[in-house]
Amino acid sequence: MRLGVxxxxxxxxxLLVVEAHPGARPIPTASHKSVLRLMRxxxxxxxxxxxxxxxxxxxxxxxxxxxxxxxIEELLAFATSAIREAANGEAVxxxxxxxxxxxxxxxxxxxxxxxxxxxxxxxxxxxxxRLLLFDIGGGxxxxxxxxxxxxxxxxxxxxxxxxxxxxxxxxxxPSPEQVARLRAHAREVLAEAVEPFKALPSPNHVVxxxxxxxxxxxxxxxxxxxxxxxxxxxxxxDGLDDWTPRLARIPADARPALPGITADRTFQIVAxxxxxxETMRAFGVxxxxxxxxxxREGLILRRLDRxx
Numbered sequence: 001m002r003l004g005v006x007x008x009x010x011x012x013x014x015l016l017v018v019e020a021h022p023g024a025r026p027i028p029t030a031s032h033k034s035v036l037r038l039m040r041x042x043x044x045x046x047x048x049x050x051x052x053x054x055x056x057x058x059x060x061x062x063x064x065x066x067x068x069x070x071x072i073e074e075l076l077a078f079a080t081s082a083i084r085e086a087a088n089g090e091a092v093x094x095x096x097x098x099x100x101x102x103x104x105x106x107x108x109x110x111x112x113x114x115x116x117x118x119x120x121x122x123x124x125x126x127x128x129x130r131l132l133l134f135d136i137g138g139g140x141x142x143x144x145x146x147x148x149x150x151x152x153x154x155x156x157x158x159x160x161x162x163x164x165x166x167x168x169x170x171x172x173x174p175s176p177e178q179v180a181r182l183r184a185h186a187r188e189v190l191a192e193a194v195e196p197f198k199a200l201p202s203p204n205h206v207v208x209x210x211x212x213x214x215x216x217x218x219x220x221x222x223x224x225x226x227x228x229x230x231x232x233x234x235x236x237x238d239g240l241d242d243w244t245p246r247l248a249r250i251p252a253d254a255r256p257a258l259p260g261i262t263a264d265r266t267f268q269i270v271a272x273x274x275x276x277x278e279t280m281r282a283f284g285v286x287x288x289x290x291x292x293x294x295x296r297e298g299l300i301l302r303r304l305d306r307x308x
Contacts (some may be wrong), residue, residue, distance in 0.1 A: 002029070003303065004072035005296045006063050008104055010038050010082040010138025010162045012264055013059035016296050017070045022308040026300045032066035034059035035264045038082040039138065039162040047087040056083075056092065061100045076299050079104040080112060081139030081160065109140055109156020115298030117144035117151045120207050122301055123293040129204030132197075134279050135294060136212045136272050138162035141279065143193065145200055153196045157189055159279075161212050161265075161272035169271055172252050179248050179274060186275050190282035197283070206285045208235065209294035211265060212272035217290045218260025219243055233290035237280045244273040 001021070007014045017030040036059055041052025048056070060077075067075055083089045084106050097103045107115070116135045124131065133151075135142040139160035144151035168174075168182035208217070213235070220243040221235035247255065248270045255266040265272070280288065 001074065001307075002070070002072050003300060004067040004070065004075040005299055006060070006067070006075060006077040006102065006104075007296055008056065008060060008077070008079040008083065009036070010080065010160055011268065012036055012138075013056070013063055014296070015063040015066055017067070017072060018300060020300055020304055022304050026297065026304075030066070030070050032063050033264070034062060037138075037162060037267065039166045042082075042086070042166075045087055046085070048083070048089075048092055053092055053095065056096060057099050060096055060102055060104075064100050064102050074303075075102070076303060077102050077104050078299065079106050080137060080295075081109065081156075081158075081163075084108070085139070109142070110154050112137070112140065112295055113142040113144045113154035113156055114151060115302060116142055116209055116295045117146065117154065117298070118149055118301055119293040119295065119298035120209055120291045121146075121149050123291050123297075124205065124207065130201060132203035132206045132283065132285070133209065134206070134213070134276065134288065135209045136161055136275055137210060137295075138268065141275060143197070143279075145197055145203060152200055155193050155196070157193055159186055159189055159275045161268035161275065164271035164275055165268045172267075173250060174248055174270060176245075176248070179245075179270070182271060182274050183278060186278040187282070190278055194282045206280075206283070206288040207291050208276070208288045209291040211262075212269065213276060213288075214290055214292075215260045215262065215265050215269060216240060216243075216273055216276060219247075219258055221290070234287055235290060236287040237277060237285065240273060240277050240280070244270070244277060247273060 015032040018026040020026045130147045133144045141157045141159035144154040146152040217235040220239040255261045
């Protein structure tokens with residue numbers, strides 16, 4: 001089956017086309033991405049502005065055309081926190097369907113955590129034991145831990161990199177005081193969220209997923225040998241904390257010159273680094289491994305499971 005997964009996130013609208021077969025790993029064949037940065041279109045009342053709605057329609061319409069050209073048999077289209085939490089979210093979903101023919105499924109925060117955890121569990125396999133997952137999106141931070149394919153605990157927190165940038169780092173580059181306020185806020189939110197995880201056994205592996213964490217690992221991490229021909233990307237908290245103040249001093253338009261920092265993440269990478277650092281600190285984690293699979297792969301795997 002040729003599947004398309006359309007992810008309307010807080011930062012990008014991303015279509016991934018894969019060749020998918022039950023019992024086999026999905027093989028990517030095409031990708032189409034538009035930078036959205038939806039958080040900048042939020043009105044004071046929490047609604048997405050008319051300019052933001054137009055940007056969504058353009059991006060989803062372009063992805064739908066690309067999906068048609070790719071010859072997909074089924075499109076899994078979903079939206080995450082930015083549209084889920086918008087005051088006019090339902091109206092935007094209806095308009096997107098009328099204008100583009102694409103009906104977006106809105107995932108809850110818990111759905112995001114569980115599906116991302118499923119993808120990471122499948123990538124690492126049963127021998128990896130108990131996994132603790134961190135995933136930083138544009139609007140939310142997902143946390144999950146477990147030993148099976150359904151996590152024992154899953155949480156979604158309003159600490160996404162885009163949301164945190166808009167709320168706490170309005171200047172470019174941000175001031176040290178702004179970074180300190182974001183760090184204090186993240187620490188406060190995480191202090192309560194970490195409590196349910198304390199009753200669980202210690203994880204065998206701590207894993208980070210999402211483009212933000214992959215970018216930070218390329219900048220501040222290292223590569224080690226993995227299983228077979230797969231390399232392992234490792235990010236330490238010391239390495240992250242060493243780079244974060246340097247990142248914060250560099251203007252956003254200059255950051256893509258750094259390893260791993262792409263244009264679609266340059267505005268929110270500092271907030272992502274601060275949130276990840278505080279998350280690792282809250283859980284007592286000194287280093288994590290980086291998973292190439294995340295939410296999109298989780299949706300594909302769940303769809304294939306239903307086929308079987």
